[in-house]
Amino acid sequence: MVGDNVYYLALSWAAVQAGTPSQAGLVMAVSAVPRALLMLGGGVVADRFGPRRVVIGSDAVRCAAVLAVAAVLFAAGPGLWPLVVLAVVFGIVDAVFMPAVGALPARVTSRDQLARVQGMRGLAIRFANVVGAPLGGLGVALGGAAGAFGLAGLLIAVSVPLLVSVRMRDLTTDAGAEGDAGVPGASGAASSSGASDAIGASGATGVLGAPDPDQGSTVVQEAVPPGSPWRDLRDGLRYIRRHRVLAPLLVAIALGELGFVGPLNVGLTLLADQRGWGASGMGAVLAGFGAGAGIAGLLLTVRGRLPHAARVAAAAILCGSVAIGALAFVPSLPAAVGVALLVGLLAGLSGALCGALLQTQTEPAYLGRVSSVAGTVSLGLVPLSMPVSAAAIGWCGTGPVFVTSAAVCGLGGVVVLCSGALRRAQLPG
Structure with missing residues (x-):
């Protein structure tokens, strides 16, 4: 994550140096298109070949691409085409990398520790945001864009052997997971196309073996994956659609993201300008948000589990939406x-709890595809709300837009409370 932060700073700096502002904006945006278009396919790849293998391979490709562009810029000087190629490659690889990362926690720890893992991941994100930008600026100051890309590549390179050192635990299906009504094979018996179609998150098709007497659950054994990727994708989407917990949970996540991204990205900039807070004031507000999110991550890291997780998440979403609306009216x-700070605390708490519920409620065979759907919402659909928010603020002002965004975000909490299966969902303890 630190390497990614340095990479994006180096990319924006190099693009500004090599072209016009509009060209720089195009370079920064070009990686979003393949990432959004290919994310669902990336989930299929993660489920078919295993998240560990996919994460290691895609991370190695990211490292090689960044270091190659660093070498090109060092030898030939600034240029837009190497940056465009790098951005496209990064977007394609991210489409595979991100679903695999989403499927990985269930393979490295037990279900009762997944909330703690989500809290630790939140802390890592906040740390990377704080450390990455200064490191990127130092790289640019000392070695220009080539130096910053080289630093990003080295940081990503360090992560590769760390990922190789991670050991996977045996993949099991836990009978009794909630939300399996109406889904053939949701409890691990078989997929809708038969037992041979349950794609194992260890990398190959999951064929159910005999119960493991030591673990009291059914071990998913590996076999050669049959069928086409397109059929695997359809099976994953059908699994989500019929799941009594995952379907409303993903709707709630989508509504929360749609109501949150616009105000905190575009709206906050315009609000700071209108109030005369300036860039330093906007930075202080963002720091407050980051501190709140960090506190939420630390809370879950220490606690590991909160009772009535779905209800707590719904309450955090509803209270956080009120805080988002209030942000436009503070004097x-x-x-x-x-x-x-309150928004960050509540959003960080609800986000981590929703992520943990997503992990614990999903059959291991489908984790890559479920993660890819969640990623498609966040990285593909949600950015569309930013230009809409900017246009709406120009038309009717910050107050109505913040209130509307808060209402959209709050609908996510309403969805959680209105879905009986989701409302009763608990984290394993």
């Missing part, structure tokens, strides 16, 4: 920082 910068 002073210190008050805005305090509200932003």
Whole structure:
């Protein structure tokens, strides 16, 4: 994550140096298209070949691509085409990398520790955001864009042997997972196309073996994956659609993202400009948000589990939506920082709990595809809300847009509370 932060700073700096502002914007946006279009296919890849193998391979490709462009810029100087190629490659690889990362936690720890893993991941994200930008700036100051890309490549290179050192635990299916009504094979028996179609998250097709007397559950054994990727994708989407917990949970996540991204990205910039807070004031508000999210991550890391997880998540979403709406009406910068800290705390808590529920409620065979659907919502559909938010603020002002966004975000909490199976969902303890 630190390497990614340095990479994006180096990419934006190199693009500005090599072209016009509009060309720089195009370079920064070009990786989003293949990532959004290929993310669902990336989930199929993660389920068919195993998240560990896919994460290691895609991370190695990212490292090689960044170091190659660093070498090109060092030898030939600034140029837009190497940056465009790098951005496209990064977007394609991210489409595979991200679903595999989403499927990995269930293979490295037990289900009762997944909430703690989500909290630790939140802490890692906040740490990377704080450390990455200064490191990227130092790389640019000392070695220009080539130096910053080289630094990003070296940081990513360090992560590869760390990933290789990670050991997978045996993949098991836990009978009694909630939300399996109406889904043939949701409890591990078979997929809708028969037992041979349950794609194992270890990398190959999951063929159910005999119960393991030591673990009291059924071990998913590996075999050669049959069928086409297209059929695997259809099976994954059908699994989500029929799942009593995952379907409403993904809807709630999508609504929360749609209501959250616009105000916190575009809206906050315009609000700071209108109030005369300036760039430093906007930075202080963002720091408040980051601190709140970090506190939420630390809470889950220490606690490991909260009772009534879905209801707590719904309450956090609803309270967080009120705080988002209030952000447009606070009279002073210190008050805005305090509200932003509350938003970050509640959003971080609800996000981590929803992520943990997504992990624990999904059969291991489908984790890559479920993660890819969640990633498609966040990285493919949600960015569309940013230009809409900007246009709406120009038309009717910040207050109505923040309130509308808060209402959309709050609908996510309503969805959780209105779905009986999701509302009763618990994290294993």
